[in-house]
Amino acid sequence: MFHTPNDYRNISMRLSEVLDDIAVNEKMILKTRRTSVLKETSRTIWHRARQHQITNYHFGSWSEGTTTLGLKSDSDHLFTQDNFNVIQDWSEWTLGKQNLRMIQNETTAPGYCLLQMLRPDAPLPDTHEDGNYFVKDTSERILFKNTVLDTIMTGIAQRQGPSLAQTNLSGMIDSDTVSAFPCTSWPQSAKACLDNLDVNNWPTAFMKRYIKTTKCFVVAVGNKVSQNEDFEWRLSTSLAERCLMFNLNITQIRCYILMKMIIKTYINLDNESYISSFMCKTVLFHCIASKPLYKWKECNILNCLTYCILTLNRCISCGNCPHFFDHENNLMAGKFSNKVQQELLQRTANLIPCDGMSLFGIQIDDVGKRLQIKLNIIDRVNHNIPGPDEYTMDISSFLLRQTAKWIMEIHNEDIHETKDASLEMELRILLQILQHLTRYYRDGDMSVKVSGRLLAPLFCSSVGSLIASQNIQINNTVSPQALAWLEAGLDSDVASSRLKLASILYCTGDLERAAFILNDVDQRYNTEVTEPVCRCYCFPLTHMKIGFSLISSQYDEEAVKYIVAYCVTFSQHEINCVPHELQYEMFRSTQEEIQNRGWYDNWMDCAVVDSLPYLYFLQYKTSGNLNRPEDQQQALKKLMWVTETEPNLAHRETALNLLGQCMEQENRQDNALQCYMLSLHIRERNNAARIHMCRCLGNTHL
Template sequence: MQNPEHFTAMSIWLSKVLDDIGAGKETVMERKKTFLERECMATLFQTVCGSTAQYFHFGSQSEGTTIPGLQSDIDVLISSGKVKIMRVWVDWEAGMCNFLMLQDDMTPPQQYLLQVIKFYTPKPVMSLCDVMCDNCASVWDDRWARTDSGEVLMSAERFKQDLAYKYRDCELTKNGPSVSYIPNWDIVVAYIVPKPLPEIQHWIDRFMGRHWPPVQLLEAARIAPCFLVPSGHPDSDYKREEWRLSPNLIERMLMFSFNLTQIKCYIVLKLIKKSLFSKVVGDSITSYHCKTIMFFTLERTQPCLWCEHNLMFLLWLCLHELKNSLRFGRLPHYIIKGVNLFDGKLSKVQQRHLLVYIDSMISNNLQDIFCMGIDNIGSRLKACDVLRIGKTCELGRVCLRNSISLLLMFDCLSRFLASFTFYTEELVGSSFTTFEQDIMNKIRTCVEYPTNARLKTVPLRVIKRLFLLQISIRISNRLRLRNVLGSESIRRVQYSLNSDVASSHLKLASQLYCSGHFHAAVRVLEDVDRRYHNRVKAVCGHRILPDDQDIDTFANMISSHNDKVFSELPFAFCVSFFRQEMYCAPFILWFEMNRNTTAEEAAQRYYIEKEWMDCAEVDARTFLHYLQYLTYGGLGERDNQLHTLRVFECFINDIRNHSKIHHAETAINLLGHCYEMEGDYERALQYYELSLHCLGTNNAANWHVRRVLRLING
């Protein structure tokens, strides 16, 4: 194939445009780093709580192969640590839930059945009596199915139904093997297969000695585990029971070996899929098809071709690869032999329509890419002049890169806060004496957690948070016993003050206020007030605001006159108090720890709300104003106290701030309590009723309204 002359100039233009819309080297590496940190963090929390489950982020976010305009989902795979997958009988392990992988001539390639094996005897479960005699009747449930020949199988479809029932309070999204309770996430719970498989060995042997994949990658693939995900073949008689073998980790190794030109080529393929192919075949062509095309094209081209000025020609080669697959009606799985990726995805009619379109596209020298609308890439290409790319474009590129970096960090921190609350809920439910030992064990687990140097910040972040919680509960216990808060406790709190702009400082200020150290509390609050500039973004682990995923929100945080890195991360966590910390919090927040007035009201909470609604949770900016009002009042500085109340009220009533407050009902409750302390019960009642208008149930305002009505009525 000849490389058309104008392709070189178009390639450079296209590469620059991709840099402008978020596919530059720095952003690609930032995405990879962030999602590796996130999976490390999620697995660490499981380990801290004694679980052997592992989290993996796969797909475009962790590969760095996306841009904001593609609006890519977040893909997470959770491997269950409670199950032993057997390839052969010698793999059986006593006391474990053992499943034997079954495959015969009737089973489609890549598909397996999982036969249930007894707990304490290496024999198949054949009936309910077998299970009861084996003392594991509790394992018998609706997830099991029986074949005509009598084998008891773990049904993939019933497995997913069981997950859906667990999250029945949430709005679920089901897609293939995924059962997700988080919007824009694909969550797959799978079983890990630790032993080498013949399918993988066959692939490694086939590619040994070739230029791609590299030898080091193939050697690593020998020991990489695979996964069994709950998804059957569309044409199989046992599609409800079948599990699909997925070599996700090997595919991620292949993707991580891509250079920047290969990443950009893959991103453009996905842009073509979403902007152009979708008009012909809808969503039938997936990112996985594009990824597989990339693998085959890489294997069949010389490495020297993969450079920036060949980008258009490389796209042309990829489309030729897809065209040939459509002509033969078969796109093989890159690793597992005998699998056709068109099965169940692309009908014969759709294959013919797409073949005609791609043939036309190739004949037209890929001029259709000028019609792609995502991120205005077509318009950018038409207007692009490589000779004019200068300071203005560079400033815009830097701004977008920094905005994406802030968005990635924001998402990572919000997941951290959510996970911390979820995994410490059991911890803070223990007695004070048990708590001390439990938290030290968890800190020790974090210290010993094996990870490479680049991910050491993850356990350190968890250790700091656990340490801060430990100190806070100790201080609360001292204040409950009416003991004096010593300087040693303050020094220990200071170890964790740099977690964010405000929350840990505000917690310290609250502890100082509750112990009567008003002057010290004011100094801390004044420091927070100075650092809490107008570009600080609130971070909550439990509630999502519309602006939280808008790239423009993060672009506005970056000064148009200063593209330097922030001196500290411009994020402020919500301030939370567990019940064991109640004596470190102002009395009004105790009601937030008891939001419901009846058991029926508590039963109305959604699944995620159950994780945090027994805590007091308040936005940092809101808590800052409330604490300032209390401390100035404690010092008798009436003018400062009234000034703070006016600022607080203006902040709550300013419509521009409504999209910045995650716990609006709590913020309004605190403002109402300020007026209650002022003796203005009518105004306090108005604010409490406004809070109930925001959230009618599981709202502490229900308690406040009753109390104020009693005060009004004498």
Template sequence: MFQEPDYRENLSLMLSEVLHDIGVNERIVMRRRRGYMLMETMRNITCRLTDLNGTIYYLGSQSEGTTTIGLDSDIDILFCNHDVNLIQDWSEWEHGKLNCLMIQDENTTPGYCFLQLLRHDEPLPVTVIPDEHHITDRRGRILYKNTMINQFLQGAQQQHGPSIAEQGQPEFCDRDMVIAYPCKSWSQSAIGWLHRQGIGRWPTQEMRRYAARTGCFVVPTGSKVSEYPELEWRLSTSLTERYLMFNLNITQIRCYVLLKMILKSFLNPGDEINISSFMCKTVILQCIENTESGIWKDNNLFTCLTYCLLELHSCVQNDCCSHFIIPENNLMAGQFTAETKHELSKNICELIQNDRQWLLSIDIDYLGPRLQVKLNRVPPAVYYFPSSFEMYEHVLTLGNVNIAIIIRKNHKVVLNHLHNKNIRTMKQYIGKLMTFSDNGNRLEHTAFKLLAPFLFTTYGSILASSSIAENNQVSPQAVLWLSAGLNSDISSSRLKSASVFYSTGDKGESQLILKTHRNPKILFPFPRFTYCRPPKSVPLERGTSKI
């Protein structure tokens, strides 16, 4: 199957060049991943500073780098709430915690489970319904309803399956927030995947070991074909899936991006979602597992794409797209009607039979017109396309703005948490934050360097206000802390410092602070930044809690 005519090889190379130009290349993929992993790290540092018992993960196409500007993918966020202890065996029960037993029996859809509420003082089931989020089933078990997600909806937010959808501002992506609970151990229904071996020996044993260590989640949504849609919770292996996507080569990523462009252009008209991008991800992971790794090269991209379309067509024909890690979970169960199935099957067949013609009609990121220019069908002067460098600058700028927004939000969260607390608590917060500089990994080091200066400036302002109120002077400690945070952003830190001295009548020092040259790029961690450590002359009290 993979011995193709020269025109397919040439088309594959041209298509790879076009995808490179629109941002599907190693440089931009890695830039997207580093940016979202940094934002994830910053938000989790803030969770620890504010004693929030949860972990935030950025998932999906944006964090994987498997999107383009034109695809306009949502930002998928998962908040893992550690207040609940999910167990599959009674030996995993923990005293004093909110424990729930995962139940998978003849009444649950494959890939889903019920959550039975257990007592916190001894390993026994609860016998009295505590609130409206629980219900008693026919066997007398107190089960946790997945409709609990409704209590988190605010304002213009909407529920989309297990997620809370929030529309982004103009030029920014929409966000989907999923609330999840962590499983105590790897799901029993996914054990078989840990020992499965494909033709290309992919995923590797290292990837499977990572999956077993990382575990999985449950998210509040039931199957479309379930008899108990309000009681079922879906098993999620999101972290393992993200790790697998991080280990794809650039040809495999390009193939996945093309599949999503096909969905948006031909198979999902308007706002209708017949086939989800997650189904496409499942299809390409299955194709990678069932083929030799040597075929996934740029000069074979079109053939790999055709193979994926054939696999997708088979899924539609059989009404079955098996979850990559939990094969018993059919992602297409109840997804579309017989009429829609016939239409989808016909459309996919036309895409396969019409060969390259449909590629030329994809308008997303001007992929079709770009390909026509590459194939010399039209002269370059007919169209103007942003260069690869311009595309990178756009992604870089948007990524930097997103990072700046997260820094601002995190600072606001910390300040709200400190409301009505004394100055000693502020110093303890900075002490906690320092542990990420002293003991953290590279991402935590970078996150610290971005978050800390804002707290330094705030702490310096508090000390300055106190000393000015006492003797109309700025104390040496306040000056040191203000200086440590002076270059945290373009203007606000300098304005704060200048206003401190202006309030004491020292206009000369205020002018000096405002006139001092600075590099406006220091806010962003890519490609480089400057940073001031906290003043050594001021004793810093470390937080006593373990981070």
């Protein structure tokens, strides 16, 4: 079937249309890449502001824009510890850094090296290191063991090769985090391969010049077939590979995505992982370098895909997939047995040539069905398949939520890291961060400026709230300085920073101004569009509003200011800015519960509430104190409504605790108890509802 050139051309064009329909197109690829670049830029800026010698990178499918929703790719993070310096020549030794000398000899496999410890005060070998993470070789050199990574493993992460893998966390995509040391220069073997690439074909001369300016890294994993596995380190050229990926055309990207779908459908069966995405990427690089560039076009995608699968088959046949930048480094070394090799050969051989029949079986993103519909083999009416607009909206909304989450994550990390510091120290740290953000905004590129605009408002709001808490404690007023900081942070999102200001005004008795701001938030918060976003813990998303998805697809990352509502978070230093009903949340845990908290439980020392229920709670309290009973009852009804109907409340138990206290104020003790019981049903431990139940039962008994 489908043997003539015209058939191949027709199928290729229809296949390209299918991939366009599932958002594998230039617009969405650029949008996905932009999100990743902004995230790594923001993370790096934050580390610089905190004086951490760390640079963040995001690699892999999401950063490249080479994935789809159906592929369920994980997120790859790499951070370099810039206080380390891996050198090849003694002239590269740098005072003030922990220098490590790269050693490659007959005992190290291609693509791997040993790291020799050097003295911090002079370019000389270190001879005095001891401990579990050092070993002395036969030449009396002190070598650094890669098992040092085990010291930073956490309870939710599993070590997989050089990375700490977080998998199956509710509400989050799987992630791999790699700690790396930066190299001052490229290894000689990789440099030689780069120099030998055909300058007139691919990579282009411009790309090669750029690649030579990129850093390479060493990561903590040894060769599996090596006797020195514990103290070998793998070389990484991820930045150079990113350069290649960012210069692919749309047909080459689609070929890569199809390869991953084919591998997942036909090659790696039953959760096998013999052929990795990185192998597919490397095969693609070799194919592009050896095949004329004019061949890589939409009408020829089937032939290009066949060539890639054929090349992969040849690699499996000889058991050798050479790394693109170090041909002596065999990516398949020790990956599978002879028996598995024969099985893989048979599976790949069955796919050559890649025609419509083999593609019809791909269920990922309904690619097989979509292609059959395009070729008029089956009728679309009988198959419930999402359309192109729906795919674009789904990915866009996912990306915007991810943007909102990492903004909150960066802010929350500072709140949690400074929780044991004094209020003055916390203020000093936040102001230092804002000073760095200002400087980077002034001198940085576009991604730095966007990152600054997204991050700064939350920090401004926290600074203002801390100063206000101090003001309230001293004389129950809010200084102009505090108000100026709070106003500078108002545009962090739709609601949270404005609600902080309203909460502060309520606590000082400035009720009319509080009511005015609350009314403004009520107008801004469109319940058909605005999505609550939480990064306190791994909250699973259960529903996505169509209005949110539509706007996400039409605008860039700064839409977080207009259609996202962050959680409202008060640290214990901000306790004077919090109504007493919410203060209980800062003391939700018993000593036993504190000792048994997990990785994502730091937020429990704060008072945290979703924006919408907090809006209605503050309206209820403010209207009551202003003697506006109708407005107060309307706010109570809205608070009841939101706790029951909003599907994405991350802190529903807190909303129920606030609602219960409102019910107590209404002298509806039974309703209050029901709220507290529902709250405990949602979160059995670390819940202030137990305090409220005891009080409520005591009042009822009296």
